[in-house]
Amino acid sequence: MDILIKPIGFIESPFEKKDEDMPIQPGFSDAFGTVIVNSEYLEGLSELDGFSHIILLYWFDQATEEKLKFQPYLDDVPKGIFAIRHPNRPNRIGLSIVQLVKIDGNKLLVKGIDVFNNTPLLDIKPFVPEFDIHGIEDTQIGWLADKLRKKENGG
């Protein structure tokens, strides 16, 4: 079963292809970006302006080869593609939760963007802590714990 999807707009960001300053995740980014929704979908933005954070789904159009094991940005040992966030996935769908600063017509100013300029947009969903992270307190982050949490603790 093949499924057809289509971009509904695109994301403008300060990060050009292969930019070495590209933040690897929204949690590490203060960058502003603009989400431009094709005008035919404008009506779908109604009442989105009440949300402070949105979930962006987009297409990793710069991904290269599909690989089941891949070396992530933060480690030098390959991991399973479903244990990392790298673009070279079976379905190249990326996800970022960003701050929604302002909506002006079909243009959304967002903060915390971590995608390349002109990334094709697939979906926008409101981020709702009561839906998305309700009851999530202790989390284990596997191989990333060594890379992220030790750093935070000065280790």
Add this chain to the structure above:
Amino acid sequence: MDILIKPIGFIESPFEKKDEDMPIQPGFSDAFGTVIVNSEYLEGLSELDGFSHIILLYWFDQATEEKLKFQPYLDDVPKGIFAIRHPNRPNRIGLSIVQLVKIDGNKLLVKGIDVFNNTPLLDIKPFVPEFDIHGIEDTQIGWLADKLRKKENGG
């Protein structure tokens, strides 16, 4: 530009089509489900078992008509499709963050599932608070605030 994607497996859940007991979001669900990854992708699960929570992307195969405004489950006034989480979206991609209980080969036991039985699976990503919700403290949830937060406060 059309994009082709393909299911990489499916999700088994206790919820049959049109089940009225279906939880509307993972935050409201204690239900267990099983994510079955096609065996050809088995290698991609390597090192996923260290993560306590995962992000599931899946295909809303029970969605009906694409609508830009739609009445959400929790309100009787239609909202823009990008301000709600309803399946009838331009690209019918669903997202749930669930607890990863156990991995047995290509089968993942998860808790907090909110999808119909046999939902096509598109992607699995590790949930990483440092990436996904870092710096997110105060959130505004627009039209949902009246529906969710007043209830929590006994209002």
